[in-house]
Amino acid sequence: MSNDPAAPSVTPKAAYHHGDLRAQLIAAVRDLVETHGPDGFSVAEAARRAGVSSAAPYKHFKDRHEILRGVVSEAMDRLRAAMEAGAEAHAYGSLEAVAAVGQAYVDFAKDEPGVFRLVFGLTEGHENAPDLLAKGEGCFGVVVHAVAARLDLPPADPDVQRRAYMLWSFVHGHSFLTIDMKHKVAAAEIDDWDYLMTISHAILAPTGS
Amino acid sequence: MSNDPAAPSVTPKAAYHHGDLRAQLIAAVRDLVETHGPDGFSVAEAARRAGVSSAAPYKHFKDRHEILRGVVSEAMDRLRAAMEAGAEAHAYGSLEAVAAVGQAYVDFAKDEPGVFRLVFGLTEGHENAPDLLAKGEGCFGVVVHAVAARLDLPPADPDVQRRAYMLWSFVHGHSFLTIDMKHKVAAAEIDDWDYLMTISHAILAPTGS
DNA sequence: TGACGAAAGTTAGCACCTTTCACATATGTT
DNA sequence: AACATATGTGAAAGGTGCTAACTTTCGTCA
Structure with a gap:
């Protein structure tokens, strides 16, 4: 990459080993899942969007499931970050901090319902992927942490858990x-923040009881 | 076919317009969804199990989605029946009746996790199927009814809703x-009935607040 | 500098799945 | 008995997942 590896147009994608296919595939799949639902995704279509042949993805992922797991993994990172940001936007140990963690969760579901469903609808993925399990624990940990701060108890306390x-x-x-049922929620006139x-x-x- | 419609063996399936393909397909798909997950189902496999060609299902269902919707519809009937049975097993207007409705719900999810996930993971199905929407409302209605009985208010009351x-x-x-996360639930030592x-x-x- | 091995892409191809179309066969109504 | 209809079959088109064998590019080390 001394001068320009055939730098032709504006986008830096023209290299025929074009850099970050993996990330681009995950982005494409995320988009597909979001627009066409968790089922309406295909490796072929994702490859098409990334501008590579339909066999290329298999250099980066073993399965179609592994691509989905990649999407889930990335989504969980963002979810956790959002939850933590929610908590930190309010006073440590406050009730608002707890509610804000929940609000971040709900917001995520609203913003990316397809991905949200994918994250929690992955049956076979969960068993095979200890890293996803760990990230799930991580998200739960944020809730635990906020609750522990509120109750002024250690996170490991059974009551906190x-x-x-x-x-x-x-x-x-x-x-x-x-x-799933926006209408019902609307009918019950639920305001997220009040609710939380x-x-x-x-x-x-x-x-307790 | 005067006496017996070619009654050959024990099972009454040999008629080559073999009676209730539709129901058998739904049963097969339900089984497939339960064992191989909501994705690991194929019309072809279901047809194979029912002993018909892979084109036969399309005489009864327009899409593969319509078959799934059939499974969901049937599942919702059973879910609602279970919820109602739960409520009726306790005194009218009792707190136990309310909890029992929830218990039926949880039991259903535990007994048929694959189908349960299918019921609530169907994205495109919900928009296109007013009958499923109606059945969903029906299930919710059972909850509303139990709550209304408990509070001694009309079901339409906003507070009840x-x-x-x-x-x-x-x-x-x-x-x-x-x-999804049995281990977590186990770790928190949740007993369903107490919880509910x-x-x-x-x-x-x-x-209220 | 240049040869070489690994990384990352391509094309070709198989097996399977969905869906449709034309055709065959049972059903039952008049 | 005849006909319309419902329900089955087989063949075929088009898409998808994944593998195998080949090619190109990149980094590295003599």
Whole structure:
């Protein structure tokens, strides 16, 4: 790459080993999943979009499943980052910080319903991929951390774990129902933030049962 | 074919217009979805299991999606029946009746995780199928009914709707997390019934916020 | 500098799947 | 008995996943 490896046009894609196919494929698949649903994706189409032959992806991924796992992995990174950003936007240990973690989760589902569904609809992926499992734990860890801060208890405390799980299942369900049945959610006149604050308050109330 | 429609062996399947292909296909697909995941199903394989050519299914279903929608429709019928049975197993208007509706929901997810995921993972299906929408409403209606009975309010009451939605999102999320991340649920030592009773109690408490 | 091996792409090809089309066969209605 | 209809079959087109064998490019080390 001394001067220009045949630099022809504006986009730096013309190299015939064109650099970052892997990333471009993941981006293409993410887009396909988002627009055509988790099923309406094909390796061939992704390759077409990246401008390579339909066999090229297999130099970077073993399976079509591995591509999807790549998308999921990348999505989980973003999800976790969003959750952490949500928490850090409010005072440490505050109820708002807890709710903000949930809000980030819901926002993600709304912004990328296809990818969100993919992340949690991957049946065979989960068993085969310890890294995805780890990232899932990481996301849950953000919830646990916020709850622990709020209750002023160590994250490993069983009560913290339990309440964090409750919160998560609530937010998870609300996210799914929001993207699956918008009309129902609209009918119930749910405002996300109110909802999340109410729930957080209820679950983190001093005495358990 | 006067006496017996060619009754040859034990199974009544030998008629070459063999009666209920549609139902048999749905059963086959349900099984495939359950064992090989929502993706690992093919019309061809289902036809093979039903003992017909791979073109036969298209006499009963327009698409492969329509077959899946058939499975979903049938599953929703069973889900609703289970929820209603759960409610009716306890005193009308009791908290237990509410929790039992949720328990039926969770049990369904545990018993048929593949189908459960299919029901709520169908993106394109939902838009195109008003009957599925209606059945979804029907299931939600069971929750609403139980909540209304508990609160002694009409089902159409906004407060009833809102609390029913809250309950549903909780149960929905718990169901998904249960089948997706069993280990996490186990780690949090969640007992379904305790959990559901706790949640129901919290959500149906007299004053809202 | 230039030979070489690994990385990353290509084309060709098989097996399978979806869907359609033309055709065959049972059903039942009049 | 005849005909329309519902339900089956086989063949074929087009797409997809994945592999194999070949080619090009890149970095590296004598």
